[in-house]
Amino acid sequence: MRRHLPLLFALVKFISGLLLAGYGRYELHRDEYLYLDYGRHLAWGYLEVPPLTALQSWVSLGLGGGFFWVKLWPLLWGAGTVYVVVLLARRLGGGTWAQALAGVCYLCAAYGRLNLLFQPNSFEVLSFTLATYLLVRYQQPDGRPRHLYWLGVVLGLGVLNKFTTFFFGAAVVGALLVAAPRTLRQGAFWRAAALGLLVASPTLLWQVAHGLPFRHHMALLHSSQLVHVSAADFWRDQLLQCAAALLVWVPGLGAALLGRPQPAARVVGLVYAGGLLILTLLHGKSYYALGYYPALFAVGAVWWQAQLAGGSWAARLGQVALLVLPVLLNVRVAPIIYPVLPPARMAALGQQPFYQKIGVFRGNDGRTRPLPQDYADMLGWQELGDKVYRAYQALPAATRANTLIKCDNYGQAGAINYYNRGRHLPAATSFNGSYLYWFPPVQPWPQMLLVGEGNPAHLVPYFRELRQVGEITNPYALGKGTTIYLALGPTPALLALVRAERAQELAAWEGGR
Known part of the structure; x- marks a missing residue:
């Protein structure tokens, strides 16, 4: 039984996630539509995130793009993460109970929600957890250079997934500098670093070739979202995100920093301390830190195993309580973690x-x-896709195919494309994010469908006719009130404005190139 615990927890995670994914009650998330469109435009880089997500999208779309094939990836990465967590507990000397406690902590913390969304975050947590496992393995007496080499590969793949991997990598270097400074002078470390950069090099070269759009993405993120994140809110959320496992990860952090249950565990605590310090200083979002906790679940579980050793009734009661408490706390917040309740x-x-x-x-x-x-953000999208299609079908058959579908943001464009896959409809596009690269050549379109236009009165002089033909009416949708306008006979001045606006947006992303 003990040998199969990692696989057992991985299966429980995958199956329970599939059952709790909200199919039939909610649609896909706004970001998921964008990432799915990546699969139609394979490249080594995108304006929002690196290309690993695009490869997953390409596979999902090739399999039909249904709900299961979209959710497959976060469920798979979540299952892989809990597998590594339980395995790490075993490597640190944990028995059946300690391994089970580590797995229960992961199942009952905030990852239940994270691992339901097709976003880069699930793979980020897996890569950080696996990297920490490999770091511990290298620090153990039987550690080998291959553990460092695999660490380099994992971090390279992490960069292909999200650039926040660089912050984690800095925390790893800091941990080694404190716990094992001689490692930084070894050839194996530098070969591992070179291997990681080699794996990540395609997207890094893409960034350089396109004027480092990552800088503009971070500036937009900071001005629109990170500016609202205070250090107090960030740390409050750290307690809330993994509240169900608080009694495990907090002593696990203390034990790790003291080199318990094994000296190799010290790097776990140091990586956490360095990574959370970086995120605090950069006003990172709370969930950016989620990749730093799973390894602490393993350390804390093994620490508790030592504290409750002896077989007394009090120790057995403590073991039962530690296993049951995370489950009870998870039940309390389950309605907001899993999309199982109807919107009302x-x-x-x-x-x-x-x-x-x-x-x-x-x-x-x-x-x-x-x-x-x-x-x-998981409501109203199919309504939008269907209404755009009906508006398109109402156009004259002779000019229908020559229609521009221009959206205000990537969620609208991606949702229209997703819900109209298999239908004859021009691809919806936008000036938002990576759609700038996919925007069709400007031409004298006879008509346009404008989705989410915030100032239609400003556009009246640029068309022969402009009228609203639909909007999102779902009362709970974040995009409630998003309009659909039919614009007939765009003027040459409008076409020139389209060219200028696209060029301006691209210049902002590409550093003025």
């Missing part, structure tokens, strides 16, 4: 003082909403 019931839940106090209904802009922002 979720909105009613948000009126309760407990949920208002913990702030889960507060969005990235600091405003409180009827639903948690992630859930509000």
Whole structure:
């Protein structure tokens, strides 16, 4: 049984996640539509994130793009993460109970929600956890250079997934500098670093070739979202995100910093301390830190195993309590972690003082909403896709194919493309994010469908006719009120404006190139 515990927890994670994914109650998330469109435009880089997500999208779309094939990836990466967590507990000397406790902590913390969304975050947590495992293995007496080499490969793949891997890499170097400075002078370390850079090099070269758009992405993120993140809020959320495992990861952090249960575990605590310090100074979002906790679950579980050794009734009671408490706490917050409640019931839940106090209904802009922002961003998209298609079908058959579908943001464009896959409809596009690269050549389109246009009165002089033909009406959707306008006969001045606006947006992303 003990040998199969990692695989058992991985299977539980995958199957339970599939059952709790919200199919039939909610649609895909705004970001998921963007990432799925990556699969139609394979490249070594994108304006938002590196290309590893695009490869997953390409596979999912090739398999039909259904709900399961989209959710497969975060469920798979979540299952892989809990596998590594339980395995790390075993490598640190944990028995069956300690391994089970480490796995339960992961299942009951914030990863339940994270591992339901097709975003780069699930693979980020897996890569950070696996990298920490390899770092511990290298520090153990039987550690070999191959553990460092695999660490380099994992961090290279991490960079292909998200550039926040560089912050984690800095924390790893800092941990080695404190715990094992001689490692930094060994050839194996530098070969591992070179291997990681080699794996990551395609997207790094793409960034350089395109004027380092990552800088503009970070500037936009800071001005629109990170500016709302204070150090106090960040650290409060650290306690809330993994509250179900608080009694395990907090002593696990203390034990790791003291080199317990093994000296090799010290790097786990040092990586956490260095990584969280970097994120605090950079005003990182709370969930950016989620990749630093799973290894602490393993360390804390093994530490508790030593504290509760002896077989007394009190020790056995403590073991049962530590296993059951995370489950009970998870049940308390399950309605906001898993999209299982219909929107109306979720909105009613948000009126309760407990949920208002913990702030889960507060969005990235600091405003409180009827639903948690992630859930509000999973509604109204199919309505939008269907209404755009109906508006398109109402156009004259002779000119229908020569229609520009221009959206205000990537969520709208991606959702229209996703829900109209298999239909004859021109690809929706935008000046938002990576759609700038996919925008079709400017031509004298006979008509346009404008989605999410915020100032239609300003556009009236540029068309022969401009009228609204639809909007999102779902009362719980974040995009409620998003309009669809039919614009006939664009003027040459409008086409020139399109060219200029696209060039201006691209210049901002590409550093003025």
